[in-house]
Amino acid sequence: xxxxxxxxxxxxxxxxxxxxxKEAYGVSIKKEIExxxxxNVSMGALHTALVRLEDKGYIRSYDxxxxxxxxxxxxxxxxxxxxxxxxxxxxxDTRDELWRSIPKLALNPK
Amino acid sequence: MKPKFSPPKHFLRFFQWFCHPxxxxxxxxxxxxxxxxxxxxxxxxxxxxxxxxDVLSLLRQRIVRPIKGNKNSNNYAxxxxxxxxxxxxxxxxxxxxxxxxxxxxxxxxxAILILLWVQDELNYNKSQKNYHDIxxxxxxxxxxxxxxxxxxxxxxxxxxxxxxxxxxxxxxxxTHLQPRNLAFGGxxxxxxxxxxxxxxxxxFSVNFLKGSAAEAIADPSSIVLxxxxxxxxxxxxxxxxxxxxxxxxxxxxxxxxxADMPANTTIKFDYLRSFNYLSDNVKRDMKEWTSSSxxxxxxxxxxxxxxFIEKSIxxxxxxxxPRDKDISTYFAFPMSKWRLQSDFKDGKNTGGMIVYVRMFxxxxxIILLIAxxxxxxxxxxxxxxxxxxxxxxxxxxxxxKQLVTQFFVESIILSFISFxxxxxxxxxxxxxxxxxxxxxxxxxFEKPHFWLGALITILxxxxxxxxxxxxxxxxxxxVKVLKGTFRAGKNAVLPRHILIVMQFVISILLISATIIxxxxxxxxxxxxxxxxxxxxITIPGSRDTQKHYxxxxxxxxxxxxxxxxxxxxxxxxxxxWRTGSPKWEGKPEDINIIFTGLAVDQDxxxxxxxxxxxxxxxxxxxxxxxxxxxxxxxxDAMGLENPVSMKMIFGRDYAVLGVTDNVIQESPxxxxxxxxxxxxxxxxxFISIRLNDGIQPQQALASIEPIFEKHNPAYVxxxxxxxEEFEKKFLNENLISKLSNIFAALAIFICCIGLAGLAAFxxxxxxxxxxxxxxxxxxxxxxxxxxxxxxxxLVLIAFIMAVPLTWWFMDNWLxxxxxxxxxxxxxxxxxxxxxxxxxLLVVSINTLGAARRNPVKSLRSEQR
Numbered sequence: 020x021x022x023x024x025x026x027x028x029x030x031x032x033x034x035x036x037x038x039x040x041k042e043a044y045g046v047s048i049k050k051e052i053e054x055x056x057x058x059n060v061s062m063g064a065l066h067t068a069l070v071r072l073e074d075k076g077y078i079r080s081y082d083x084x085x086x087x088x089x090x091x092x093x094x095x096x097x098x099x100x101x102x103x104x105x106x107x108x109x110x111x112d113t114r115d116e117l118w119r120s121i122p123k124l125a126l127n128p129k
Numbered sequence: 130m131k132p133k134f135s136p137p138k139h140f141l142r143f144f145q146w147f148c149h150p151x152x153x154x155x156x157x158x159x160x161x162x163x164x165x166x167x168x169x170x171x172x173x174x175x176x177x178x179x180x181x182x183d184v185l186s187l188l189r190q191r192i193v194r195p196i197k198g199n200k201n202s203n204n205y206a207x208x209x210x211x212x213x214x215x216x217x218x219x220x221x222x223x224x225x226x227x228x229x230x231x232x233x234x235x236x237x238x239x240a241i242l243i244l245l246w247v248q249d250e251l252n253y254n255k256s257q258k259n260y261h262d263i264x265x266x267x268x269x270x271x272x273x274x275x276x277x278x279x280x281x282x283x284x285x286x287x288x289x290x291x292x293x294x295x296x297x298x299x300x301x302x303x304t305h306l307q308p309r310n311l312a313f314g315g316x317x318x319x320x321x322x323x324x325x326x327x328x329x330x331x332x333f334s335v336n337f338l339k340g341s342a343a344e345a346i347a348d349p350s351s352i353v354l355x356x357x358x359x360x361x362x363x364x365x366x367x368x369x370x371x372x373x374x375x376x377x378x379x380x381x382x383x384x385x386x387x388a389d390m391p392a393n394t395t396i397k398f399d400y401l402r403s404f405n406y407l408s409d410n411v412k413r414d415m416k417e418w419t420s421s422s423x424x425x426x427x428x429x430x431x432x433x434x435x436x437f438i439e440k441s442i443x444x445x446x447x448x449x450x451p452r453d454k455d456i457s458t459y460f461a462f463p464m465s466k467w468r469l470q471s472d473f474k475d476g477k478n479t480g481g482m483i484v485y486v487r488m489f490x491x492x493x494x495i496i497l498l499i500a501x502x503x504x505x506x507x508x509x510x511x512x513x514x515x516x517x518x519x520x521x522x523x524x525x526x527x528x529x530k531q532l533v534t535q536f537f538v539e540s541i542i543l544s545f546i547s548f549x550x551x552x553x554x555x556x557x558x559x560x561x562x563x564x565x566x567x568x569x570x571x572x573x574f575e576k577p578h579f580w581l582g583a584l585i586t587i588l589x590x591x592x593x594x595x596x597x598x599x600x601x602x603x604x605x606x607x608v609k610v611l612k613g614t615f616r617a618g619k620n621a622v623l624p625r626h627i628l629i630v631m632q633f634v635i636s637i638l639l640i641s642a643t644i645i646x647x648x649x650x651x652x653x654x655x656x657x658x659x660x661x662x663x664x665x666i667t668i669p670g671s672r673d674t675q676k677h678y679x680x681x682x683x684x685x686x687x688x689x690x691x692x693x694x695x696x697x698x699x700x701x702x703x704x705x706w707r708t709g710s711p712k713w714e715g716k717p718e719d720i721n722i723i724f725t726g727l728a729v730d731q732d733x734x735x736x737x738x739x740x741x742x743x744x745x746x747x748x749x750x751x752x753x754x755x756x757x758x759x760x761x762x763x764x765d766a767m768g769l770e771n772p773v774s775m776k777m778i779f780g781r782d783y784a785v786l787g788v789t790d791n792v793i794q795e796s797p798x799x800x801x802x803x804x805x806x807x808x809x810x811x812x813x814x815f816i817s818i819r820l821n822d823g824i825q826p827q828q829a830l831a832s833i834e835p836i837f838e839k840h841n842p843a844y845v846x847x848x849x850x851x852x853e854e855f856e857k858k859f860l861n862e863n864l865i866s867k868l869s870n871i872f873a874a875l876a877i878f879i880c881c882i883g884l885a886g887l888a889a890f891x892x893x894x895x896x897x898x899x900x901x902x903x904x905x906x907x908x909x910x911x912x913x914x915x916x917x918x919x920x921x922x923l924v925l926i927a928f929i930m931a932v933p934l935t936w937w938f939m940d941n942w943l944x945x946x947x948x949x950x951x952x953x954x955x956x957x958x959x960x961x962x963x964x965x966x967x968x969l970l971v972v973s974i975n976t977l978g979a980a981r982r983n984p985v986k987s988l989r990s991e992q993r
Contacts, residue, residue, distance in 0.1 A: 045159035062163070063186030066156055070191040085158070088165050090135075092158025 023106035024075065031056065032068045033107050036078060036097050044083065044094040045069070069097065077103030134173050136164045136180045144184045149194040156187065207531070215539040225511065226543070228886045229504050232879050233547035236500025237590065238554045239875055242562055243493035245555075245570045250486050253393045253468035258334040259428050262298070264435075264461035266290075266425040266442060269476040271456055272709060272721045278473035279457075281421035284414045286446065287326060290425075294441045296433040299328045301426040306398070310671075310844045312374040313362050319845045320358050322400030329403075332428040333396055339369055340385025349405035352381035358399040359386045376671070377843030392569045395467045418449040427461055435461055485865065492872050495635055499876055501594040502628045503883035504540065508598035509625055510890040519602055520610035532603035540595025541587065548587050566864060597624070626923055629887070633927030633964065634934065636880045639873040640960050641935040642942075646869055648950050649943065650862050656948065659760075659792035659801070660701070661738030662852040664820040666830075667700055668837065669847055674816065677840040681816070688832045690824045695736040696813035698728030702854040704795045704802070711757075711779035711805065713767070722766050725794070725802045728809035734789060736819045744773040744787025753808035756786035763803035764788055779805070797858050799947055817851075826850065881971050884920065888975040891916060900984035912980035917972045924968050928961045 025033075035051045036043040045065065052060050072078045083094035099107070135141075144160070145153060160183055167176035219226045254260060266286065268279050287302035294300075303325040311318045323329075330342045337345070338356060345353045352373060359368045368383045375381050381402065390397045404411050414423075429438060442459045458476075469483040522532060556572060563570055573579045601624075668674075674681060682694045699705035706726040710716075731749030734741055742761055747753040757777060764772050777783045791801040820829050830848065837846050856863075892899070899912055907915075936952060943949040979987075 045155065046162050049159075049163070061186040062156070062160065062183040063189050063192070066152065066159075066187060067189045067191050070152070074191075082155075088162055089158035090161045092154050092161060094158060095155035 023109045025077070025106050025110055026068075026071075028064065029068050029072055029077075030107060030110055032065070033072065033077060033099060033103060037099055037107075040098070041096070043097045048097070072103070073097075075106075076100060077106050134165070134168050134176075136161060137177050140181050140184045144187065147188065147193050149192060152192060156192070160184070211535055211538040212542070214535060215542050218539055219542065222511075224889075225507060225886065228882055229507060229543055230547050230550070232500045232503045232882045233544060233590065233594070234550045234554065235875055235879055236497045237544075237547055237551035237586070238558070239872060240493040240497045240586075241551060241555050242558065243489050243872075245572070246566055246568065247486050247490050247493075249393055249568055249570055250469065250482060254395055254464050256334070256391045256394060257464065259332060260464055262429050262431060262433075263332060263464040264427045264429065265464075265467065266300075266427060266459055267462045268457040268459045269473070271458075271476070272723055275723060276476040277707075277723065278476065279421065280424060282423050282425040283418050283421045283446075283450075284411075284423045285416065285418065285449075286442075287425045288415075289445045289449075290427065290442060291328075293445060294438055296430055296438055297427050298430050299332050299428045301329045301332050301428075302326045302404075303329065303424045303426070305422070305424065308669075309400070310376050311358075311362065311400070312377070312843060313371065316362065317843070317845045318358070318362055319847060320399035322398040322402070323396075324402045324404055327403050329401070332426060335390070335401075336388040338386045338388055339367075342385075345385040346401055346403040348382075348384075349403050349407075350379075350381055351384040351402070353385045353387055353401040354383055355389045355399050356386055357389050359383070374843075377673075393468075395464075418446075419453070429461075485861075489868070492639075492869075496872060496876055496879070497590065498593075499632050499635060499879050499883075501590065502632055503879060503886070504543070504594035505597040506625055506628050506883055507886045507890070508536075508540075508595075509601055510887055515602055516605050516610045519605045520607040523605075523607035524611070529603050533599045536599035536602060537592060537595045540598070541591030544587050544591035544594060548583060548590070552583075565867060625887075629883070629920075629923050630927045630930070632880045632883060633924055634931045636873075636877045637928060637931035637960055637964055638935045638938070639869070639876050640963070641931070641957060642939055643866075643869045643873045644956055644960065645935075645939045645943070645950070645952060646862075646866050648956075649946065650859065650866055652950050653797050653862075653946075653948060654859065656793065656797060657791075658797065658855070659739060659790045662855045664822070664824070664826065665701075665737070665851040666818045666820070666826065666833075667849045667851055667854070668816045668818065668833075669700075670696070670814040670816050671841055671844050673841045673843065674837070675811070675814065678810075678816075681836055681840050684836045685818060685833065688829075688836075690821055690829045690832060692819045692821045693732050693736040694819070695732045695817050696730035696810055697733070697815045697817060698809065698813045700815055700849070700854065701737060701792070701817065702794060702851060702858070707802075710767070710803075711777040711783070713769075713775060713777050716767075720767075722763075722803055724763065725804045727804060727806050728812045729806055730808075730810040730813050733806070736817050737792070738819070739792055740790040742788045742790055744785065746787060747808045753786075755781075755783060756808060757783045758787050758789055758806035759785060760789050760801065760804040760806075761791045762801045763805065766803045795858075797855075877967070881967065884968065884971045885975055888916065888920065888972045891919065892976055892979045896979060896987045899979055900982075900987035903980075903984040904988070909977070909980045913973050913976050916976045916980075917969055920968050920972050921965065924964055928964065932957050 031052060032048060035048050035055070038055075039047050039051055045062075048069075049060050049062070049065055052058065052065075069078070073080060077100060078097045079100050080095050080097050083096050085091045085093045141157070141160075144157065148156060160180065163183070164176055164180045167179055171179075257263065265280065266282055268282070269276050270279050282302070284302055287300040290297055290300035303323045306321045306323065308319060308321045311320050325346070327346055330345065335342070340353070345351065352375075354362070354368060362368070362373070363371065368386060371383050373381050373383065387401075406412070406415070427438070429435070439460050442461075443454075446457065446459060447454045466478070468481075469486060470478055470481050472479045472481040519532060552572065559570060559572070670678075678696065685691050685694050704725045708724055708726055710720070710722040710724055729747070731747050731753070733739070734746045744758075746758070747756065757779070759772055769775065772785045772788055775785045777785060789806065792804070793801055794804075795802075818829075818833065820826065833848070834846050837844075895916075902912060902915075935957075939952060943952075
């Protein structure tokens with residue numbers, strides 16, 4: 020059993036929410052991922068991830084203002100919770116730990 | 130920047146439908162935002178496609194809503210409000226509500242009565258347990274150029290079927306319904322029943338109250354009585370083992386009492402007996418394979434191969450009577466068709482009662498529809514009044530769905546009340562309705578299907594009546610309504626006018642149809658029937674009357690009230706004998722005419738009042754038995770020039786004594802059949818008595834009865850007035866005519882109610898216009914004309930539409946009659962005139978008050 024269950028894509032989404040602090044809603048997250056990681060993100064994948072993360076309590080949301088280009092639909096902004104912060108920190112620590120454990124030679128194949 | 134393009138609508142709808150409501154808004158926002166951006170970069174077409182893909186990509190477990198949907202915990206409160214507001218609305222507009230209520234109640238009452246009748250007809254014979262497996266054996270008999278369908282079978286057929294066809298469980302042979310004189314303790318009763326083969330009770334479900342089925346008719350000297358018969362004869366005494374005297378010559382012991390058969394059953398009887406297979410008569414009949422006068426029923430094993438059974442029956446018949454092979458085709462006629470599809474013509478089933486069942490079902494639906502149309506009409510007419518309510522409700526956040534529900538609840542409340550009222554009316558009317566249609570209909574309050582039917586009727590009526598107003602009223606634009614610029618314009622008026630025209634079309638159709646039915650029946654009734662039915666009495670005779678006939682005749686004539694007496698082999702209003710044609714010199718080979726035959730005594734034409742066209746009547750000398758009379762139809766059918774004294778061979782030699790006028794005996798709707806009349810007093814049991822002119826029948830009967838009591842003491846004195854018997858041939862037609870009168874009248878009444886309501890509304894709307902016109906000098910007549918004009922136009926359109934429709938329908942209906950009326954233009958003109966008058970009347974009554982009103986009153990106040 021993992022201490023903080025977190026998928027790879029979910030981790031990215033969380034990081035991006037952090038990056039776009041105060042400005043993280045569906046479209047901005049999608050664009051940020053697409054720009055930074057040069058990968059396509061489908062609406063479905065993104066929103067599923069957001070629902071999962073919210074269910075796990077790693078992020079929380081609040082409603083923004085409806086705008087004209089969204090035909091009057093409100094934005095929903097996301098931010099990282101304390102638990103979420105721990106979860107990504109934990110993920111990063113495990114990665115770092117792994118990095119540190121790799122012998123230098125292993126990363127320089129001949 | 131306003132988005133100029135919108136994403137593919139259906140996909141957006143689809144998304145809104147499947148998405149979890151909690152997520153819907155913001156994901157939809159995301160979708161639209163991305164879409165708009167894409168329209169700018171890659172163009173609308175590609176953006177559309179990508180949008181669709183996005184929507185599809187969202188079909189994921191966590192995003193799709195739960196199947197149950199989201200529950201609104203507030204449902205109860207909302208429903209309560211619907212009812213509350215609905216109820217208040219009905220109470221506030223008492224006039225309007227009561228007009229609607231009256232219309233709907235009448236419509237529903239008609240519909241319930243008709244459907245009760247229809248249900249009873251459809252359930253005919255269904256109380257029989259073996260309903261699906263019982264058949265009657267019937268034959269199509271082909272006499273070269275005409276086929277007639279015969280229900281008479283030979284007696285031994287049933288036994289042979291029992292022995293030879295394993296798929297037949299039981300084959301039953303019975304007599305026709307036999308009227309018999311039952312005597313007990315000095316009292317006499319005329320009762321009708323069957324003599325049957327003992328397995329009758331295995332096939333037909335009969336409910337035994339006393340005695341048991343196994344013993345009941347095993348012995349031919351026993352008799353089974355129906356409950357009502359037992360009650361009539363024995364009162365409260367126990368009838369078991371009592372001995373009855375039958376027809377003054379046989380004794381029978383009562384072995385069982387059975388419940389009366391349900392009214393809607395084909396096989397009904399007062400008594401049952403079994404054949405005495407040891408008697409000489411029955412022994413002889415059991416060997417008789419050509420002369421048919423019995424009825425044969427089958428009960429097959431479930432799922433039997435009918436075609437095989439029919440083929441086997443034909444084979445059996447051919448084996449015993451090879452000559453019959455070319456004439457008769459035997460088949461099994463299922464119980465489900467006995468009542469409703471019993472008519473055959475030229476060897477084909479042509480329906481029967483089912484025509485009327487269908488016709489009345491349609492009428493029931495139409496009447497109910499007219500009532501519903503009234504409701505729609507009046508509701509939309511009042512739309513302007515309720516438009517503001519709709520506007521305010523919408524502004525306060527009412528969804529369209531809620532408004533629709535509100536209006537439906539109102540119409541369902543109304544239909545519920547009117548259903549309750551019409552059930553009440555129906556229970557009050559049922560006795561007289563039963564009397565009219567000669568049935569025992571009842572509302573089954575205990576049965577669950579009554580309540581189910583009630584629920585369905587209420588909902589269907591409510592929803593039909595409420596559908597148009599609900600959808601129409603709830604679609605108002607609140608801004609327009611509240612600004613006061615709303616006017617129910619052409620869009621609202623047109624459907625209303627269509628509805629009114631439709632009602633009038635139906636009314637005109639029903640009135641015209643009623644008149645045509647009446648004219649048709651009148652035509653048939655005024656046909657020359659060839660004899661005089663008035664003042665003519667027929668008395669069925671017996672062995673005793675035959676023995677004492679001459680004395681009886683003398684005594685009858687001595688009363689001074691009686692003009693003539695004769696005897697016939699069958700009642701004059703019936704045909705009991707059909708046969709092939711006699712042979713004569715010069716008869717074409719290929720001709721084969723079916724003749725009817727009648728045995729008579731002297732004074733036949735004198736008593737009946739039949740004209741002799743040629744030759745003379747029998748004079749009562751023994752030599753008369755080698756003569757025969759023809760009717761005119763026979764002479765025409767044979768193509769004879771000089772029939773009198775011609776030689777005929779019919780079993781033996783005859784000479785033609787004379788030609789009588791055509792006499793309508795059986796169906797007044799059909800041409801008269803060719804007839805042979807024989808002098809055969811010994812076989813003429815029916816005594817007919819012609820009263821002198823001016824003698825009251827009751828007075829004559831008082832002196833006739835003692836004569837019969839004296840010479841025929843064992844029998845109940847029975848008599849028939851021939852004119853009444855003849856009138857019975859119109860039973861169906863008279864019923865149809867009466868019912869269609871009633872329903873046409875009701876349809877018009879409902880129509881007028883609707884018209885009145887609409888007129889009242891129009892006037893209310895134009896009250897100020899009327900006021901101003903009056904101030905400017907318009908007279909009351911001018912005002913009446915002004916309002917009426919609008920309605921008269923509609924009536925005219927309806928008239929133009931209804932005429933060809935009626936023509937087509939009624940021409941179809943008339944087709945089945947050999948003698949029929951021509952539909953006249955004048956009849957339509959008359960109907961049109963009546964409808965026009967009615968419209969003017971209804972509209973004027975409503976307008977008069979407004980037109981006479983002091984204009985100051987209508988103009989002074991700001992009503993709106």
